[in-house]
Amino acid sequence: MKTLIALVAGLLFGIGLALSGMASPDRVIGFLDLTGGTWDPRLALVMGAGLLVAAPFFWLADRRGTALCGDALTSPASAGVDRRLLGGAAIFGIGWGLVGVCPGPALIDLFAQPLQAAPFVAALIAGLLLSRKD
Amino acid sequence: MLDLLPADYLPPLIGGALIGLAAGLLRFGTGQIAGISGVLRIAMRGPERGWRFAFLAGLLIAGAGAAWRSGPQLAAGLERVPLPMLLVGGLLVGLGTGIGNGCTSGHGICGLARLSKRSMAAVAVFMLAAFVTVWLRRMGGVL
Numbered sequence: 001m002k003t004l005i006a007l008v009a010g011l012l013f014g015i016g017l018a019l020s021g022m023a024s025p026d027r028v029i030g031f032l033d034l035t036g037g038t039w040d041p042r043l044a045l046v047m048g049a050g051l052l053v054a055a056p057f058f059w060l061a062d063r064r065g066t067a068l069c070g071d072a073l074t075s076p077a078s079a080g081v082d083r084r085l086l087g088g089a090a091i092f093g094i095g096w097g098l099v100g101v102c103p104g105p106a107l108i109d110l111f112a113q114p115l116q117a118a119p120f121v122a123a124l125i126a127g128l129l130l131s132r133k134d
Numbered sequence: 135m136l137d138l139l140p141a142d143y144l145p146p147l148i149g150g151a152l153i154g155l156a157a158g159l160l161r162f163g164t165g166q167i168a169g170i171s172g173v174l175r176i177a178m179r180g181p182e183r184g185w186r187f188a189f190l191a192g193l194l195i196a197g198a199g200a201a202w203r204s205g206p207q208l209a210a211g212l213e214r215v216p217l218p219m220l221l222v223g224g225l226l227v228g229l230g231t232g233i234g235n236g237c238t239s240g241h242g243i244c245g246l247a248r249l250s251k252r253s254m255a256a257v258a259v260f261m262l263a264a265f266v267t268v269w270l271r272r273m274g275g276v277l
Contacts, residue, residue, distance in 0.1 A: 010192020020149025057158025088234020093263025095226025127228020
């Protein structure tokens, strides 16, 4: 059941990303470019709608205590706000600003523009693997 | 150019809602966090790869379907990015999300949805860094 839920979630996530327009670097840079004269607020709509829909599920999962499939709820790192978190976020933000592509859209773009997306994804995976020893 | 008519803002709202639904479903159903960078990293080298492969397979199937419908336009703008920039950008995104433990989905959607202070800080920092990077590039090609 866990695998099936994950597959459906992946499908919905991908359809949502494609529909949202966020697979396009033009759209993302249009949001990040505050001084270009044609600011495009739509990325904020995507984030806002995503948060509003996701939040009740997260709240319900916490209330229930365990996941539907019986597993415990994973609790991401509880290290507090440290230099690793902030430094990593800053490096990510620079890369995101340079190309206008973050990890989800990169995978979607593999099919729309394979020759451009493949080197990005290869470098992304190399970075992920280099980022930690474990 | 951009009129905020329903034709312009409905797809982002519906798309965003679907992303939120997917993240919520994964959390409620399996207890896991739908953060693409984390799922991808652990799928490469880590424990419990089964559901991660399934999630990524779903994402890739959706991507293939969307590209089949929309063509290269789906990734509009990517065609203008030179290869060195693709490599440097991809490496920075991979390193940064690996070190910082999340990206736009893990921190931006899941982390904020569970009101994580770490994610609030991470989102503030990566948004600021991205705004500044785009601004510097506009200010005469510094980067």
